[in-house]
Amino acid sequence: MIRIEQLSHEFRIGKKGRERSVPVLQHIDLEVGAGEIVAIVGRSGSGKSTLLNLIAGYMAPSEGEIWIQDTRVSHFNEGQWANFRLEHMGFVFQSFQLIPSMTAFENVELPLTLKGWTEPKRKQKVDELLQRLGMLEYAEHYPGELSGGQQQRISIARALVLEPRLILADEPTGSLDTENELQILQLIRELNEQHGITFLMITHDEQVASIAHRTVLLKNGQIAGLTEEQEVIS
Numbered sequence: 001m002i003r004i005e006q007l008s009h010e011f012r013i014g015k016k017g018r019e020r021s022v023p024v025l026q027h028i029d030l031e032v033g034a035g036e037i038v039a040i041v042g043r044s045g046s047g048k049s050t051l052l053n054l055i056a057g058y059m060a061p062s063e064g065e066i067w068i069q070d071t072r073v074s075h076f077n078e079g080q081w082a083n084f085r086l087e088h089m090g091f092v093f094q095s096f097q098l099i100p101s102m103t104a105f106e107n108v109e110l111p112l113t114l115k116g117w118t119e120p121k122r123k124q125k126v127d128e129l130l131q132r133l134g135m136l137e138y139a140e141h142y143p144g145e146l147s148g149g150q151q152q153r154i155s156i157a158r159a160l161v162l163e164p165r166l167i168l169a170d171e172p173t174g175s176l177d178t179e180n181e182l183q184i185l186q187l188i189r190e191l192n193e194q195h196g197i198t199f200l201m202i203t204h205d206e207q208v209a210s211i212a213h214r215t216v217l218l219k220n221g222q223i224a225g226l227t228e229e230q231e232v233i234s
């Protein structure tokens with residue numbers, strides 16, 4: 001599903017004339033198989049978000065290659081990335097990233113509108129998905145009228161609406177209480193087991209890492225450890 005080879009990234013920082021490079025990721029090799037849930041863990045500043053942003057195409061790597069579903073994406077331009085993301089990837093963030101002026105239904109509908117789906121087909125698809133995620137009765141609510149867990153369900157529905165095979169998640173339960181966190185984790189597990197969706201998630205949270213098939217530990221921009229199951233990260 002994802003293949004990363006010798007990926008390195010450095011940021012240029014400092015005032016003009018006194019710039020310097022800060023290496024953040026160094027020679028990362030990583031494969032994520034179809035149907036896996038992989039958690040990326042590591043201390044603050046270890047490079048987790050940078051890695052996810054590179055895989056999502058929000059920035060270009062300094063060196064190395066990324067393949068997603070057998071397509072080499074590491075040399076894509078912005079337009080190619082925008083199309084590829086819409087077609088192949090869903091995104092879930094700690095902060096939900098819902099549009100506050102749109103209802104839950106409209107937020108989930110948006111990717112379908114961007115893809116040019118007709119109104120009746122959009123309605124059928126969104127209703128079906130909201131039903132599956134137990135959110136149909138909240139379709140007309142605005143994000144501000146929903147709990148954190150409900151907002152995250154809506155953002156997962158939006159990530160799923162175009163039926164991507166891959167979801168990238170950045171601290172997907174980071175702002176939820178324990179009960180909502182457990183519900184979202186159960187949902188991720190179900191989507192993985194019943195629909196074979198691949199998840200790559202950044203997390204600080206042992207509970208989240210515990211549902212992963214594999215945990216990848218980043219340390220100072222390098223992969224420090226791979227575990228089969230449920231490693232506890234201190």
Ligand SMILES: Nc1ncnc2c1ncn2[C@@H]1O[C@H](COP(=O)(O)OP(=O)(O)OP(=O)(O)O)[C@@H](O)[C@H]1O
Pocket residue numbers: 011012013022024042043044045046047048049050051
């Ligand atoms: N735009 C940027 N310009 C310069 N340095 C950056 C930039 N973004 C991140 N960094 C640096 O890169 C390093 C890795 O940051 P990154 O956000 O990937 O870490 P992280 O593991 O996701 O951390 P956290 O868990 O705190 O979110 C940090 O030292 C950070 O200061």
